[in-house]
Amino acid sequence: xxxxxxxxxxxxxxxxxxxxxxxxLSELGAELDTRISRIATAVGDVxxxxxxxxxxxSLLDELHAAMxxxxxxxxxxxxxxxxxxxxxxxxxxxxxxxxxxxLDGDGAS
Numbered sequence: 001x002x003x004x005x006x007x008x009x010x011x012x013x014x015x016x017x018x019x020x021x022x023x024x025l026s027e028l029g030a031e032l033d034t035r036i037s038r039i040a041t042a043v044g045d046v047x048x049x050x051x052x053x054x055x056x057x058s059l060l061d062e063l064h065a066a067m068x069x070x071x072x073x074x075x076x077x078x079x080x081x082x083x084x085x086x087x088x089x090x091x092x093x094x095x096x097x098x099x100x101x102x103l104d105g106d107g108a109s
Contacts, residue, residue, distance in 0.1 A: 001016045001017070001018075001019075002016070002017050002018065002019045002020070002021065002022055003015065003016055003017065003022070004017050004021070004022040004023075004025035004026055004029075005026075006025060006026055006028070006029025006030075006032075006033075007029060007030075007033060008029055008032050008033045008036060009033060009036045009037065009040070009048065009051065011048075013029075032055065035055050035058065035059075036051050036052070036055050039051055039054050039055055039058070
């Protein structure tokens, strides 16, 4: 098992990870450090536990918004696809009617 050391809000943490994931964890740790530093600047000294809590809630809020937005887009695309299929079916029916009418007209002559 590999290990990565990340630094968040002035403290270092060693985290176990899969081999090859050390760099990714370091990058994520740096992003978390930046986010927590911004939150600390905005809210002041509320304690490390609360800073981590606010950062976690903020990240979850962004994740839910991103997932919800994607779901809304998927539903919109499904509706558009269903509408397009319905319109195509109407056109096909109209074409069938025209062909049948011509065939009936040609057969009667």
